[in-house]
Amino acid sequence: MRSPRPKSSPSGATRSEPPRNDAALWRAYRQEIRFLTLFVLILGGGFAFLSLNPVNDGVVEPFTAGVARLSGVALDLIGQEVEMQGTVIESDRFAVNIRNGCNGVETMIIFLAAVLAFPSTWKSRLAGLVLGILAIQIVNLVRVVALFLTGVYFPEYFASSHTVIWQTLVILFGVLLWIFWANRFAAPAPAAAESE
Amino acid sequence: MSRGPHRRASSGRRQSTWSLRFARNVLLWLLPVVLIWLLITPFYNRFLTRSTENLVRLVESPAVTRLLVHDRHHFLITRTDVPASRGSLGSVNVSNTHFPLIMLGAFFLAVPGAGWRSRLGRLGWALLIAVFFHIISLCFWVQFIYATQLGSWSVEHYPTWQQNFWGLGKHLLDLPLKFALPVGLWAAFYLRHLMAQPASASPHLAVRKK
Numbered sequence: 001m002r003s004p005r006p007k008s009s010p011s012g013a014t015r016s017e018p019p020r021n022d023a024a025l026w027r028a029y030r031q032e033i034r035f036l037t038l039f040v041l042i043l044g045g046g047f048a049f050l051s052l053n054p055v056n057d058g059v060v061e062p063f064t065a066g067v068a069r070l071s072g073v074a075l076d077l078i079g080q081e082v083e084m085q086g087t088v089i090e091s092d093r094f095a096v097n098i099r100n101g102c103n104g105v106e107t108m109i110i111f112l113a114a115v116l117a118f119p120s121t122w123k124s125r126l127a128g129l130v131l132g133i134l135a136i137q138i139v140n141l142v143r144v145v146a147l148f149l150t151g152v153y154f155p156e157y158f159a160s161s162h163t164v165i166w167q168t169l170v171i172l173f174g175v176l177l178w179i180f181w182a183n184r185f186a187a188p189a190p191a192a193a194e195s196e
Numbered sequence: 197m198s199r200g201p202h203r204r205a206s207s208g209r210r211q212s213t214w215s216l217r218f219a220r221n222v223l224l225w226l227l228p229v230v231l232i233w234l235l236i237t238p239f240y241n242r243f244l245t246r247s248t249e250n251l252v253r254l255v256e257s258p259a260v261t262r263l264l265v266h267d268r269h270h271f272l273i274t275r276t277d278v279p280a281s282r283g284s285l286g287s288v289n290v291s292n293t294h295f296p297l298i299m300l301g302a303f304f305l306a307v308p309g310a311g312w313r314s315r316l317g318r319l320g321w322a323l324l325i326a327v328f329f330h331i332i333s334l335c336f337w338v339q340f341i342y343a344t345q346l347g348s349w350s351v352e353h354y355p356t357w358q359q360n361f362w363g364l365g366k367h368l369l370d371l372p373l374k375f376a377l378p379v380g381l382w383a384a385f386y387l388r389h390l391m392a393q394p395a396s397a398s399p400h401l402a403v404r405k406k
Contacts, residue, residue: 047372110376164291168295
């Protein structure tokens with residue numbers, strides 16, 4: 001008869017025996033299940049909330065217009081003579097319309113869900129959220145400016161730059177920011193610390 | 197003078213070193229992962245097109261949907277009960293659905309302190325889950341076009357609640373969930389690894405706790 005081999009959990013912790021039933025499975029993967037459940041609930045709730053027409057019209061659209069205005073100011077500062085019309089930034093050579101998906105809100109919600117789902121104190125979470133969301137918006141501003149310049153000087157690269165490259169970079173930044181926060185600044189919540 | 201704060205500072209430096217090493221590794225892995233993604237994209241798009249067609253036809257009666265690979269990145273939606281003269285009913289950018297695989301690959305390969313075998317094993321499981329996600333997402337795309345983009349035909353065949361269901365589902369899968377998937381999968385496989393870093397960062401503290 002073969003002796004049972006130690007089994008690794010998905011997160012790498014080595015255990016002498018595999019979980020035998022639902023209760024053991026829950027105990028073994030409690031942290032992961034708790035995080036993923038909260039993450040998905042906050043994410044789904046956040047996006048469903050933003051999809052409501054009153055929220056979209058009263059909050060998201062004005063926020064997007066603010067992002068467009070700020071991007072217009074930044075472009076003016078670096079010598080691009082642009083004009084603003086609502087969420088449209090235009091110059092003689094190129095025009096871009098800042099819409100949902102270009103305002104950094106997706107990354108903000110993913111970051112928010114990850115921070116809130118991670119076991120930590122509310123003080124750490126609040127500090128992480130304020131600084132993180134600010135940093136994400138700064139990177140998104142750089143993205144809009146860079147995309148506008150790409151449209152002006154390298155229009156053939158605008159589509160791939162818009163869809164693949166910058167979306168990946170902004171989300172990547174948000175995730176790295178969360179991992180940095182979780183690893184460096186997230187103090188363990190009292191309940192989580194006790195249960196360890 | 198107490199040695200506690202000194203230890204804490206040392207631990208802090210190590211902790212930040214782990215996350216910075218992770219960030220550096222992610223950036224280093226990005227280029228090779230992008231190259232691999234570019235290489236496999238034409239084949240993967242064909243596979244996704246065929247799999248999506250099979251799944252859509254599985255749930256429709258009679259099975260009339262035909263998805264045709266159009267170019268490197270798109271498939272065209274056609275139906276055998278619609279005259280060929282009408283052309284395609286819509287096109288979907290398949291590559292746009294799965295480019296977050298770049299993030300997924302970079303995240304899973306970049307974890308400092310995890311062995312190669314376990315890294316590749318976990319990446320394999322994550323990719324398998326991602327493939328299912330992509331097929332489901334593309335099915336929602338096709339149904340979204342049927343339910344909302346074909347004018348009177350859509351209204352005739354899809355009641356309002358179904359139009360809302362396919363529309364909301366496509367929106368959630370195409371934007372937030374597509375980008376959140378690599379994060380969620382990484383957390384599922386590496387959350388404990390991440391949470392263990394502060395504890396393992398200072399071996400002196402761990403020994404003293406015993």
